[in-house]
Amino acid sequence: MSNDIFEPRRIIVTGGCGFIGSNFVHHVVREHPGVRVTVLDKLTYAGNPENIAGLPSDRVELVVGDICDAALVDRLVSETDAVVHYAAESHNDNSIADPSPFLETNVRGTYTLIEACRKYGVRYHHVSTDEVYGDLALDDPARFTEETPYRPSSPYSSTKAASDMLVRAWARTFGLKATISNCSNNYGPYQHVEKFIPRQVTNLIDGARPRLYGDGRNVRDWIHTEDHSSAVWAILTRGRVGETYLVGADGERDNITVLREILRAFGRPEDDFDWVRDRPGHDRRYAIDATKLRRELGWEPAHTDFAAGLAETIRWYRDNEPWWRPAKEATEARYRAQGQ
Numbered sequence: 001m002s003n004d005i006f007e008p009r010r011i012i013v014t015g016g017c018g019f020i021g022s023n024f025v026h027h028v029v030r031e032h033p034g035v036r037v038t039v040l041d042k043l044t045y046a047g048n049p050e051n052i053a054g055l056p057s058d059r060v061e062l063v064v065g066d067i068c069d070a071a072l073v074d075r076l077v078s079e080t081d082a083v084v085h086y087a088a089e090s091h092n093d094n095s096i097a098d099p100s101p102f103l104e105t106n107v108r109g110t111y112t113l114i115e116a117c118r119k120y121g122v123r124y125h126h127v128s129t130d131e132v133y134g135d136l137a138l139d140d141p142a143r144f145t146e147e148t149p150y151r152p153s154s155p156y157s158s159t160k161a162a163s164d165m166l167v168r169a170w171a172r173t174f175g176l177k178a179t180i181s182n183c184s185n186n187y188g189p190y191q192h193v194e195k196f197i198p199r200q201v202t203n204l205i206d207g208a209r210p211r212l213y214g215d216g217r218n219v220r221d222w223i224h225t226e227d228h229s230s231a232v233w234a235i236l237t238r239g240r241v242g243e244t245y246l247v248g249a250d251g252e253r254d255n256i257t258v259l260r261e262i263l264r265a266f267g268r269p270e271d272d273f274d275w276v277r278d279r280p281g282h283d284r285r286y287a288i289d290a291t292k293l294r295r296e297l298g299w300e301p302a303h304t305d306f307a308a309g310l311a312e313t314i315r316w317y318r319d320n321e322p323w324w325r326p327a328k329e330a331t332e333a334r335y336r337a338q339g340q
């Protein structure tokens with residue numbers, strides 16, 4: 001299938017100081033030399049300007065601001081070719097403790113961006129999650145496809161689902177030039193220590209025992225964040241406007257298997273962890289069928305060796321303690337207060 005190629009020279013990356021957004025900014029700077037990036041980021045607890053420090057200032061500019069600030073968004077969008085929208089409140093546990101910032105950023109923030117994009121006819125790519133589809137049973141051979149009905153479980157995933165629906169409606173009613181991607185769980189450098197893999201790795205670096213939710217059999221479909229970045233770029237530039245693409249790399253593993261791989265990497269016995277109370281509503285299994293992305297856009301993941309990607313990620317956390325240390329104690333205090 002042939003698609004028109006869209007060649008943006010200037011793009012806004014919202015949430016470009018977060019985990020996946022900053023990896024995308026690095027990817028664009030490295031792989032697409034003619035493109036200038038404006039990062040729009042509020043620098044919440046999850047945003048760290050260090051994630052993009054050192055990138056050339058003639059390629060990357062940081063604007064500290066809120067995607068809900070309509071005047072700021074209007075001004076920035078009037079000067080760009082495309083918006084790639086990563087900014088979000090992204091952590092399920094936090095959404096259970098207090099859903100309100102999730103409504104504000106994930107729903108109102110998306111609304112603010114798509115209103116500006118439709119006003120200026122600017123191309124918009126919406127980064128979403130497979131969690132909008134709810135979960136699958138462990139013994140179900142099915143995987144999510146672009147046709148799977150939405151069935152979000154948590155405040156986080158329901159606000160992401162709401163934002164996807166806004167984008168679809170704006171595309172249909174107002175002709176917004178939008179694409180959407182729904183990706184599975186990412187791993188790699190610059191991920192906040194509240195998330196599963198960095199939390200276990202940094203606990204082990206600290207000599208503490210890792211902590212595993214529930215029965216540990218919840219399955220996640222892991223993808224290296226670098227492969228997510230190449231998929232988003234492929235969809236932005238070669239995807240069909242109005243379409244949704246699922247992004248995944250056939251990386252299904254249950255949490256206990258991932259934890260045991262991490263323990264092995266630290267030379268610790270594989271049962272050297274503590275069980276903790278499960279998260280309410282914890283989704284059982286996610287699995288992505290990325291056939292459409294692979295067939296239509298010829299995308300392939302490069303990081304198919306999970307053990308190698310995990311080892312490299314562990315090395316990154318060992319080598320970058322000053323990056324994660326300031327957030328560690330507050331994160332563990334929050335988990336302790338939730339009994340996790």
Ligand SMILES: NC(=O)c1ccc[n+]([C@@H]2O[C@H](COP(=O)([O-])OP(=O)(O)OC[C@H]3O[C@@H](n4cnc5c(N)ncnc54)[C@H](O)[C@@H]3O)[C@@H](O)[C@H]2O)c1
Pocket residue numbers: 014015016017018019020021040041042043044045046047048065066067068085086087088089090091105109127128129130160182183184185186187192
């Ligand atoms: N983490 C995953 O595995 C995963 C998987 C699929 C999709 N996603 C999606 O990818 C995106 C990025 O996820 P992440 O894990 O990198 O998140 P993150 O929490 O690491 O980063 C979010 C970034 O958004 C910024 N931000 C938050 N609210 C903002 C606001 N109102 N205005 C401007 N900036 C704001 C934060 O400062 C931070 O830099 C999210 O949309 C998420 O739903 C994540």
